[in-house]
Amino acid sequence: MQLEDVPASHEELAQLYRQLQAEFQRRTVGIASAAHELRTPLAILNGYSDLLLGGKLGPLNDAQRDVLLEMKATRTRLQHFVDDFLNYSAIATGNLKLRIQLNDIQACLAEIADVWLPPFQQKLVVFYHLESQPIERFPFDFNKVQHIVSNLLHNALKFTPAKGTVWLAAEPYNWERRVASKAIGNQERRRGRAIAANSIRVTVSDTGPGVPPESQLEIFEDFHRASQPADDGSPGTGLGLAVARSLVQAHGGKIWVESEPGMGSKFSFLLPLRAEMANIESETETTPE
Numbered sequence: 001m002q003l004e005d006v007p008a009s010h011e012e013l014a015q016l017y018r019q020l021q022a023e024f025q026r027r028t029v030g031i032a033s034a035a036h037e038l039r040t041p042l043a044i045l046n047g048y049s050d051l052l053l054g055g056k057l058g059p060l061n062d063a064q065r066d067v068l069l070e071m072k073a074t075r076t077r078l079q080h081f082v083d084d085f086l087n088y089s090a091i092a093t094g095n096l097k098l099r100i101q102l103n104d105i106q107a108c109l110a111e112i113a114d115v116w117l118p119p120f121q122q123k124l125v126v127f128y129h130l131e132s133q134p135i136e137r138f139p140f141d142f143n144k145v146q147h148i149v150s151n152l153l154h155n156a157l158k159f160t161p162a163k164g165t166v167w168l169a170a171e172p173y174n175w176e177r178r179v180a181s182k183a184i185g186n187q188e189r190r191r192g193r194a195i196a197a198n199s200i201r202v203t204v205s206d207t208g209p210g211v212p213p214e215s216q217l218e219i220f221e222d223f224h225r226a227s228q229p230a231d232d233g234s235p236g237t238g239l240g241l242a243v244a245r246s247l248v249q250a251h252g253g254k255i256w257v258e259s260e261p262g263m264g265s266k267f268s269f270l271l272p273l274r275a276e277m278a279n280i281e282s283e284t285e286t287t288p289e
Helices: 010-037 039-053 062-092 105-122 142-159 182-194 240-250
Strands: 101-103 126-130 138-140 165-173 199-206 254-259 265-272 282-284
Touching: 039 062, 062 105, 062 142, 062 240, 101 105, 101 142, 105 126, 105 138, 105 142, 105 165, 105 199, 138 142, 142 165, 142 199, 142 240, 142 265, 240 254, 240 265
Parallel strands: 126 165
Antiparallel strands: 101 138, 165 199, 199 265, 254 265
16 A cells, blocks of 8 residues: 555545445445345245146146246245345345234244245254243234344254254243342342243244354354354355344344354343333334233
8 A cells, every 4th residue: 555545534534434335335325225135936936846746737747846846945045035135135225114003922933934844854854843832922023023033033043963952942931131230130030930020931942053153143243154164065154153143132132152062052042022112213113911
């Protein structure tokens, strides 16, 4: 770099920053536009594959059915990438909107579990959706939470080898946010079971290779790719966990991973039971009694 290339003032640095920001916005919007254009052909492919698999155009032999199932699994993965790019663009440009309404979290998880069951079966990975207890309806964005869970399941599928196991579960959880005084916190802990749950914990666990301690924070960064290769050999976009983190944070929640190398991973995220606890800005917001 030549000496004359070095900015001479804060104004020049600010101008360069604004230029870079504008270029980033243009590129992000361009990626989102391209991803959006893929939605229609993907929907058409999905419709045709379902039509054929349903036998409405005639019987299929085993080889034909296997090819169609592979096409459907590939279409699901591609749709997943498209949704990631669209959500990333909305987050990066500040245009993310949540539709917060009273919803059933178990129904939300059951629906997305049904979508992901065939890819797990195809890879010979055992997949369990555990519905251990009923959970009252609470306000959250149904589609965005499905996207969060979908990203975690996709990550588990990538890194869990054949004959491994993946679990999906949700449970009430007492989230002790560090906003109260230490004395109050100690008093609450002494009450123990008297403390009511103030959030829902959703967990995706797997028997994959695990995440080393030094990587357990950076895996949630934009475009980060794991040091160990995926079990299926696919490189991924490096956006899945980053988008999941941003969507969880948009709900006022938190996400983290518990893991040891060789011992599998447990990804968890929390959703507040009351929308006003999360300070959520949304198109529609309904708060339970």
